[in-house]
Amino acid sequence: MITLLSIALLGFFLGMRHATDSDHVVAVTTIVSRQRSIGSAALTGIYWGIGHSLTLLLVGGAIILFGIVIPERLGLSLEFCVALMLILLGTLNLRATLRSIRIAPEFAGEISQEHVHRHGDYVHTHPHGHNPEAHNHLAPSMSSARLDNVFDRIKGYRAIRPIVIGIVHGLAGSAAVALLVLPIIQRPLWAMAYLLVFGLGTIAGMMLMTATIAVPITYSSRFEFFHRHLATAAGTLSLGFGLFLAYQIGFVHGLFTQ
Numbered sequence: 001m002i003t004l005l006s007i008a009l010l011g012f013f014l015g016m017r018h019a020t021d022s023d024h025v026v027a028v029t030t031i032v033s034r035q036r037s038i039g040s041a042a043l044t045g046i047y048w049g050i051g052h053s054l055t056l057l058l059v060g061g062a063i064i065l066f067g068i069v070i071p072e073r074l075g076l077s078l079e080f081c082v083a084l085m086l087i088l089l090g091t092l093n094l095r096a097t098l099r100s101i102r103i104a105p106e107f108a109g110e111i112s113q114e115h116v117h118r119h120g121d122y123v124h125t126h127p128h129g130h131n132p133e134a135h136n137h138l139a140p141s142m143s144s145a146r147l148d149n150v151f152d153r154i155k156g157y158r159a160i161r162p163i164v165i166g167i168v169h170g171l172a173g174s175a176a177v178a179l180l181v182l183p184i185i186q187r188p189l190w191a192m193a194y195l196l197v198f199g200l201g202t203i204a205g206m207m208l209m210t211a212t213i214a215v216p217i218t219y220s221s222r223f224e225f226f227h228r229h230l231a232t233a234a235g236t237l238s239l240g241f242g243l244f245l246a247y248q249i250g251f252v253h254g255l256f257t258q
Contacts, residue, residue: 004190004193007185007190007193007194007197008193008194008197010194011193011194011195011196011197011198011201012197012198012200012201012204013201014198014201015197015198015199015200015201015202015203015204015205016201016202016204016205016208017201017205018198018201018202018205019049019201019202019204019205019206019208019209020205020209022241023082023086023169023172023241023245024048024169024206024209025209025213026086026237026238026241026242027048027085027086027089027165027169027238028044028045028048028162028206028209028210028213029213029234029237029238030086030089030090030093030234030235030237030238031044031089031161031162031165032044032210032213032214032217033093033217033230033231033234033235034093034096034231035214035217036217036218037214037218038211038214038215038218040214041210041211041213041214041217042207042208042210042211042214044162044210045162045203045206045207045208045209045210045211046203046206046207047159047161047162047163047166048162048163048165048166048169048206048210049166049199049202049203049204049205049206049207050163050166050203051162051163051164051165051166051167051169051170052166052167052169052170052199052202052203052206053166053170053196053198053199053200053202053203054163054166054167054170054199055166055167055169055170055171056170056195056198056199056202057192057195057196057199059170059171060191060192060195061192061195064188064191064192064195065188073255073258075172076249076253076254076255077255078168078171078172079172079245079249080245080246080249080250080255081168081171081172082168082169082172082245083242083243083245083246083249084242084246085165085168085242086238086239086241086242086245087238087239087242087243087246088242089165089235089238089242090234090235090236090237090238090239090240090241090242091235091239092235093231093232093234093235093238094232094235094236094239096231097228097231097232097235098232100228216230217230
């Protein structure tokens with residue numbers, strides 16, 4: 001007989017396993033590649049897990065309490081949104097990294113060293129020379145910092161971005177692993193408890209994963225060349241994986257062909 005304890009254990013460990021899904025790893029790696037603190041990276045994972053769990057509780061609760069069935073085409077559309085989000089994250093990362101590389105030659109004659117610092121969550125590098133022009137923040141390269149400056153006044157802004165990304169992932173069909181177990185749980189209260197514990201497992205798994213990913217990124221911050229290429233690799237991975245998912249969902253799975 002299924003007991004509440006076994007349901008809780010199953011939900012927690014499935015939630016931790018769910019946090020390691022490829023689309024989740026790619027998304028958080030792209031975000032964490034711009035951070036230099038293991039603590040802030042772990043906090044990003046917690047926020048992502050909260051957003052994911054909120055969606056899962058709402059969708060799962062609707063299925064449990066009202067017997068709602070999600071149409072296949074709607075499910076594919078939501079998964080396609082995840083692909084678009086990965087493409088956007090990758091593009092923004094690559095744009096910021098390439099912009100910092102492009103700025104450096106403009107001040108080659110005055111460079112004494114490369115200077116690295118952050119504006120909000122945005123970490124960037126620029127040539128640090130003796131002329132005022134050598135320490136320049138070109139507006140196009142600081143788009144993320146400008147957003148931070150504008151929205152930093154909003155309480156909880158730092159949490160909004162990963163929460164929104166987690167919500168989008170929660171809406172997609174990759175959370176089906178949580179919903180597959182629901183038919184064998186006869187009591188609605190136990191089913192909701194399973195979803196809650198699954199969400200807690202997802203939060204714990206994502207926190208551990210983002211902290212682990214942040215370790216080499218934090219260490220590489222001492223070596224700007226290596227750190228820059230890690231950010232480039234993360235952006236390229238997110239863009240490429242997003243394009244792959246978009247093709248798979250749109251054409252192989254039939255979103256655009258049926």
